[in-house]
Amino acid sequence: QVQLQESGPGLVKPSQTLSLTCTVSGGSISGDTYYWTWIRQPAGKGLEWIGRIYTSGSTNYNPSLRGRVTMSVDTSKNQFSLKLSSVTAADTAVYYCARRYNSGQNWFDPWGQGTLVTVSS
Amino acid sequence: DIQMTQSPSSVSASVGDRVTITCRASQAISSWLAWYQQKPGKAPKLLIYAASSLQSGVPSRFSGSGSGTDFTLTISSLQPEDFATYYCQQANSFPITFGQGTRLEIK
Numbered sequence: 001q002v003q004l005q006e007s008g009p010g011l012v013k014p015s016q017t018l019s020l021t022c023t024v025s026g027g028s029i030s031g032d033t034y035y036w037t038w039i040r041q042p043a044g045k046g047l048e049w050i051g052r053i054y055t056s057g058s059t060n061y062n063p064s065l066r067g068r069v070t071m072s073v074d075t076s077k078n079q080f081s082l083k084l085s086s087v088t089a090a091d092t093a094v095y096y097c098a099r100r101y102n103s104g105q106n107w108f109d110p111w112g113q114g115t116l117v118t119v120s121s
Numbered sequence: 122d123i124q125m126t127q128s129p130s131s132v133s134a135s136v137g138d139r140v141t142i143t144c145r146a147s148q149a150i151s152s153w154l155a156w157y158q159q160k161p162g163k164a165p166k167l168l169i170y171a172a173s174s175l176q177s178g179v180p181s182r183f184s185g186s187g188s189g190t191d192f193t194l195t196i197s198s199l200q201p202e203d204f205a206t207y208y209c210q211q212a213n214s215f216p217i218t219f220g221q222g223t224r225l226e227i228k
Contacts, residue, residue, distance in 0.1 A: 046221045046222050047210075047222075049217035049219070062216040064216070096164055101167065106153070107212050108165075108210075109176065111166075
């Protein structure tokens with residue numbers, strides 16, 4: 001059973017870069033059946049899709065994040081990562097990593113438990 | 122972007138009640154819709170995909186219907202563990218977008 005776990009700093013200063021890693025266990029991250037995604041949720045608010053990455057390196061990002069997002073994958077470590085630059089308080093949220101459920105579909109299961117990132121000086 | 126609008130934003134109901142939540146897409150998305158359940162402090166859980174397909178392990182009291190722009194999630198007989206927030210998500214095109222959520226509370 002595939003499981004995902006987010007990790008990274010819980011506190012980031014304004015204007016700096018948020019960096020998170022998602023470690024995949026119970027299965028290989030490689031292959032094109034699945035892609036890997038990041039989704040965030042500010043406290044008390046709804047879900048915002050950030051972007052996706054295939055293990056080939058192909059990516060799609062949410063235009064709302066205005067070019068601040070970079071995703072990468074490390075198949076040797078069974079991990080994928082998120083970088084969000086020039087953060088502000090508006091980027092404070094719980095960040096989830098997730099996997100596409102199956103080929104040709106764009107819904108997500110499983111998800112990681114989420115990690116809270118606070119942007120504050 | 123495709124806008125997803127859920128109604129109601131919150132609903133109060135009792136154990137045993139039948140509850141329906143509606144999700145409307147700003148443009149047609151065929152059956153490219155999923156429903157998630159989220160409990161406080163937890164990640165969303167996939168309940169329904171392809172508008173009406175029940176995810177493995179999800180109780181049969183949950184059902185989904187609709188296509189095009191209008192969709193519904195129905196819980197046929199509420200159980201105590203069903204009180205949570207529910208989100209719809211369009212899977213038709215990028216960027217992926219979610220509804221604002223419907224909070225299901227105990228009456």
